[in-house]
Amino acid sequence: MLARFSGVTDRGLDTTVPPGSDGRWSRRRQWAADGVVGFMMKQAVDHPECISLAAGLVDPQTLPLEATREATQRMLADESRARAALQYGTTEGAQRLRDLLLEYLAGLEGVSTDQLGITPDQLVLTTGSQQLLSILCETLLDPDDICLVADPTYYVFLGVVAGLGARAVPIESDEGGMKIESLEETLQALRDCGDLPRVKLVYVVSDHDNPRSVSLETPRREQLVEVVSRYSTKQQIFILEDAAYRELYYDASPRPSVWSFDDRRQSVVLAQTFSKCFSPGLRVGFGVLPRELVGPVTDLKGNEDFGSASFNQYLLATAIEEGLFHPHVQRLRATYAAKRDRLAAAVTKYLGDVEGVEWLVPAGGLYIWMTLPEGVDAGWGGTLFERAVDQEQVMYVPGDLCHAGSDDVRPRNGLRLSFGVETPDRLELGVERLARAIRAEL
Amino acid sequence: MLARFSGVTDRGLDTTVPPGSDGRWSRRRQWAADGVVGFMMKQAVDHPECISLAAGLVDPQTLPLEATREATQRMLADESRARAALQYGTTEGAQRLRDLLLEYLAGLEGVSTDQLGITPDQLVLTTGSQQLLSILCETLLDPDDICLVADPTYYVFLGVVAGLGARAVPIESDEGGMKIESLEETLQALRDCGDLPRVKLVYVVSDHDNPRSVSLETPRREQLVEVVSRYSTKQQIFILEDAAYRELYYDASPRPSVWSFDDRRQSVVLAQTFSKCFSPGLRVGFGVLPRELVGPVTDLKGNEDFGSASFNQYLLATAIEEGLFHPHVQRLRATYAAKRDRLAAAVTKYLGDVEGVEWLVPAGGLYIWMTLPEGVDAGWGGTLFERAVDQEQVMYVPGDLCHAGSDDVRPRNGLRLSFGVETPDRLELGVERLARAIRAEL
Numbered sequence: 015m016l017a018r019f020s021g022v023t024d025r026g027l028d029t030t031v032p033p034g035s036d037g038r039w040s041r042r043r044q045w046a047a048d049g050v051v052g053f054m055m056k057q058a059v060d061h062p063e064c065i066s067l068a069a070g071l072v073d074p075q076t077l078p079l080e081a082t083r084e085a086t087q088r089m090l091a092d093e094s095r096a097r098a099a100l101q102y103g104t105t106e107g108a109q110r111l112r113d114l115l116l117e118y119l120a121g122l123e124g125v126s127t128d129q130l131g132i133t134p135d136q137l138v139l140t141t142g143s144q145q146l147l148s149i150l151c152e153t154l155l156d157p158d159d160i161c162l163v164a165d166p167t168y169y170v171f172l173g174v175v176a177g178l179g180a181r182a183v184p185i186e187s188d189e190g191g192m193k194i195e196s197l198e199e200t201l202q203a204l205r206d207c208g209d210l211p212r213v214k215l216v217y218v219v220s221d222h223d224n225p226r227s228v229s230l231e232t233p234r235r236e237q238l239v240e241v242v243s244r245y246s247t248k249q250q251i252f253i254l255e256d257a258a259y260r261e262l263y264y265d266a267s268p269r270p271s272v273w274s275f276d277d278r279r280q281s282v283v284l285a286q287t288f289s290k291c292f293s294p295g296l297r298v299g300f301g302v303l304p305r306e307l308v309g310p311v312t313d314l315k316g317n318e319d320f321g322s323a324s325f326n327q328y329l330l331a332t333a334i335e336e337g338l339f340h341p342h343v344q345r346l347r348a349t350y351a352a353k354r355d356r357l358a359a360a361v362t363k364y365l366g367d368v369e370g371v372e373w374l375v376p377a378g379g380l381y382i383w384m385t386l387p388e389g390v391d392a393g394w395g396g397t398l399f400e401r402a403v404d405q406e407q408v409m410y411v412p413g414d415l416c417h418a419g420s421d422d423v424r425p426r427n428g429l430r431l432s433f434g435v436e437t438p439d440r441l442e443l444g445v446e447r448l449a450r451a452i453r454a455e456l
Numbered sequence: 457m458l459a460r461f462s463g464v465t466d467r468g469l470d471t472t473v474p475p476g477s478d479g480r481w482s483r484r485r486q487w488a489a490d491g492v493v494g495f496m497m498k499q500a501v502d503h504p505e506c507i508s509l510a511a512g513l514v515d516p517q518t519l520p521l522e523a524t525r526e527a528t529q530r531m532l533a534d535e536s537r538a539r540a541a542l543q544y545g546t547t548e549g550a551q552r553l554r555d556l557l558l559e560y561l562a563g564l565e566g567v568s569t570d571q572l573g574i575t576p577d578q579l580v581l582t583t584g585s586q587q588l589l590s591i592l593c594e595t596l597l598d599p600d601d602i603c604l605v606a607d608p609t610y611y612v613f614l615g616v617v618a619g620l621g622a623r624a625v626p627i628e629s630d631e632g633g634m635k636i637e638s639l640e641e642t643l644q645a646l647r648d649c650g651d652l653p654r655v656k657l658v659y660v661v662s663d664h665d666n667p668r669s670v671s672l673e674t675p676r677r678e679q680l681v682e683v684v685s686r687y688s689t690k691q692q693i694f695i696l697e698d699a700a701y702r703e704l705y706y707d708a709s710p711r712p713s714v715w716s717f718d719d720r721r722q723s724v725v726l727a728q729t730f731s732k733c734f735s736p737g738l739r740v741g742f743g744v745l746p747r748e749l750v751g752p753v754t755d756l757k758g759n760e761d762f763g764s765a766s767f768n769q770y771l772l773a774t775a776i777e778e779g780l781f782h783p784h785v786q787r788l789r790a791t792y793a794a795k796r797d798r799l800a801a802a803v804t805k806y807l808g809d810v811e812g813v814e815w816l817v818p819a820g821g822l823y824i825w826m827t828l829p830e831g832v833d834a835g836w837g838g839t840l841f842e843r844a845v846d847q848e849q850v851m852y853v854p855g856d857l858c859h860a861g862s863d864d865v866r867p868r869n870g871l872r873l874s875f876g877v878e879t880p881d882r883l884e885l886g887v888e889r890l891a892r893a894i895r896a897e898l
Contacts, residue, residue, distance in 0.1 A: 037653060037690060037691035038596070038656075038691045038692055038748075039595060039596065039752060040594060040595060040596055040597055040598045040601075040656075041598055042594050042595070042598075042756070043594070043595045043596075043752045043755070043756065046752075046755045046756050046758075046759055047751075047752070047755060048755075049755050049758055049759065051547075051758045051759075051762070052547070052751075052754065052755055052758055055546060055547070055758075059546075071543060071544050072543070072544075074539050074543060077538075077539050077542040077543060078542065079532065079535070079538050079539070079542070082532060082538070082542060083529075083532045083538075086528045086529075086532065087528075087529070090521065090524060090525045090528065093521070096519075096521050096524070097516050097519050097521070098737075099737050100519040100520065100521070100524060100735040100736070100737040100738070101513060101514070101516060101519060101735075101736060101737050102513050102514075102731075102736040102737065103737065104497060104501075105493075105494070105497070140761075141583055141761040141764065141765070142761055142762060144760070144761050144762050145760060145761040148759055148760045148761065149760075152482060152484050152485070153481060153482060153484070153485045154480070154481065154482055154485075155482055156482045156483055156484075159482075170759075170762075173758075173759055174759050177755075177756070177759045211479060214480075214482075248479060249479035249480045250480055289544075293542040293543075293767070294542070294543060294544040294766075295540075295541050295542040295543050295544065295545065295765060295766035295767045296542070296765055296767050297761065297763075297764065297765040297766075297767075306480075309489075309494075310481060310485045310488075310489070312494065313485070313488045313489060313490075313491050313494055313619075314484070314485065314488050314619070316491055316493045316494055316615075317488055317491065317493075317590055317612075317615055317616050317619045318586070318587060318590045318591075318760070319582075319583040319584055319586050319587040319590065319739065320493070320584060320586050320612075321739075322583065322739065323583070323737060323738055323739040323765055323768055324736075324737035324739075325735070325737045325738050325739075325768060326765055326767065326768070
């Protein structure tokens with residue numbers, strides 16, 4: 015593990031690869047080498063005995079088997095729809111689904127489709143929302159460009175930015191999400207040192223984020239758009255709003271998106287997915303794009319895969335049209351809320367008496383974020399992770415992976431605990447094991 | 457049309473974009489701008505009245521509706537398979553399908569799976585083979601790097617290379633495919649001028665290629681591997697063998713792949729797809745990779761989409777396991793062979809008496825390549841294309857798009873005529889209309 019560890023220590027800031035340092039590979043390949051996603055997946059494969067509080071997978075028991083059976087059957091029974099599903103589609107995706115998504119989005123925002131202020135051609139369907147994140151970064155970021163991110167943030171996204179030789183700069187955040195005054199301070203500091211033209215993007219997971227399940231407070235959403243607009247003097251700085259967990263609210267009321275505060279629909283890209291709220295195996299995500307980004311994103315997507323699978327797009331459209339989608343999301347919320355409660359209760363039971371151990375009980379999403387006393391090393395390649403995996407057979411996502419910046423500044427005392435994939439009983443057992451490992455470290 | 461035309465005139469050679477020439481976009485976006493794929497798709501959408509001898513789509517009447525119905529039903533009836541299909545998979549794709557593809561590949565090569573000399577982990581599943589082409593280029597090509605291509609070649613691939621700021625250098629080819637002595641001359645010339653370290657890749661569509669439906673002669677396959685190996689002194693030059701049309705042989709016997717001549721399995725990447733031989737709407741392609749490329753390709757794919765849709769991979773695996781795939785391919789061959797005959801007969805009927813009009817009747821694939829007398833402008837933005845589309849309502853792919861190199865050296869008297877999508881009667885009607893347009897130009 016330690017041998018690979020060195021590969022990411024400089025992941026956040028030092029992205030320079032000497033040109034020609036390995037003649038076989040492109041610089042892009044070298045920037046993407048030793049990614050943490052691959053490492054975490056390998057850990058899971060190498061340690062099947064582990065209870066996984068790490069995996070961001072969805073609960074296998076909640077997967078929409080019946081809904082998919084019915085939707086598939088109906089889709090394929092309709093001759094012309096079946097043929098469209100089996101044929102090439104356009105790069106931007108099936109019109110039928112994009113029309114439905116306009117209504118779906120209007121429902122989430124609590125407005126009519128007319129009030130959305132966009133047309134269906136501003137919706138682009140992608141292979142999960144991950145592909146949209148990747149293509150948008152490719153569209154905007156040159157090597158050494160800057161993307162501002164809430165700290166901590168979705169670690170896979172940090173890999174995307176690093177993989178383009180660009181820099182992720184962390185913005186302080188609290189239980190209300192990214193702190194807007196910190197964002198403004200950083201933008202001002204970057205302007206002062208002449209780096210503002212390098213800033214192309216601000217990334218935020220707006221609802222029940224990854225890794226902490228905190229949501230950006232509503233007033234901050236409006237402020238975010240306003241501040242970024244104020245610093246977009248020489249060129250537009252875009253905001254990438256990743257709303258992957260938008261549908262997974264349990265206690266909280268859903269909020270209007272950051273995107274909804276962008277009155278002119280020119281600065282915010284809204285990324286959503288049906289991976290968390292329906293089925294990740296279908297890999298259907300979508301982006302709502304400012305008009306000027308539609309061409310750039312579809313040009314790149316055309317080169318990369320022509321377009322995502324029509325079959326899956328028509329299948330999801332059928333599930334929505336036939337009323338199979340929404341009831342599934344309702345059931346999902348109830349299941350995850352109960353699992354969240356079970357995981358939170360287990361943490362209280364097994365770690366409630368340990369001073370300096372803190373955690374957030376989230377109102378939605380799939381994760382509980384825990385911090386240990388400073389000085390305890392829960393990080394990647396650290397002793398707790400090794401003890402947890404090797405001795406206690408329980409796995410978590412080391413929180414340091416979720417922080418941008420160089421190794422020496424990234425806190426190593428955080429843990430992301432997922433209640434996504436395991437059963438309630440195994441969640442409790444996982445925490446019992448993890449607590450033993452933590453106590454042994456203290 | 458002419459306004460956009462300027463966007464690709466320098467597509468082959470001059471890939472330099474002044475850094476910061478448009479602060480909003482990355483260089484990558486600028487290289488990918490005004491891609492010809494988007495243009496051709498837009499032409500199709502804007503001119504629905506046209507008979508399409510252009511589209512590389514598959515015949516809608518041949519799409520495997522019944523096979524897909526049955527495979528889907530069986531897959532979803534199996535509880536554990538259904539859950540796996542609906543869940544996230546690994547980046548490299550479903551093991552079940554990869555195991556089957558090892559057998560499938562052995563069948564195509566006419567050997568046992570043991571004799572293939574690879575393990576299933578060298579097979580990576582992608583979103584069509586297009587994604588493999590794109591990721592492989594990203595893995596290998598830096599800006600200004602060189603990819604050698606048969607001339608003419610698959611025009612979408614030229615867009616991929618240009619989209620990375622790299623250069624496609626054309627290699628002369630004849631009815632036996634890429635001429636190996638021309639390849640060697642070019643490699644030697646590049647070595648002489650010090651550019652050999654820039655050469656990372658040789659791209660060839662080995663069977664019934666796009667746009668001419670010619671196949672690389674078997675002896676040349678072995679020579680190709682040998683010559684490239686001889687010039688791989690400082691670093692490995694890889695060969696990308698695109699075998700998208702491998703299953704679509706009508707008269708000819710199938711050949712062993714170029715890949716099969718790479719005894720050490722270290723220089724050839726074999727790209728295949730189920731888009732042409734089963735369903736493009738599923739977007740299932742795969743690559744057979746030299747061992748050292750597996751990590752680089754999956755690292756990049758992990759960043760770009762985690763992995764392609766599990767659902768489609770399990771669906772295809774089921775179709776193969778249940779014996780639904782192979783009979784479909786048999787039927788497909790018969791259908792396409794008949795359509796090829798009809799298109800070829802129509803060309804003879806309507807253009808057989810015109811001096812200087814020549815065409816190849818292919819033994820497989822989806823295209824008839826036609827050349828007009830030199831000086832007739834059949835190219836993009838030229839008068840024939842405009843006349844064909846606007847006055848005669850018939851569309852083809854202008855052959856100049858399929859040539860690498862700068863505008864002034866690319867021949868403009870070639871046409872790619874597809875017999876993929878239209879019915880036999882409309883194929884004949886299309887040629888009748890095209891012949892009128894051609895005669896008017898002469």
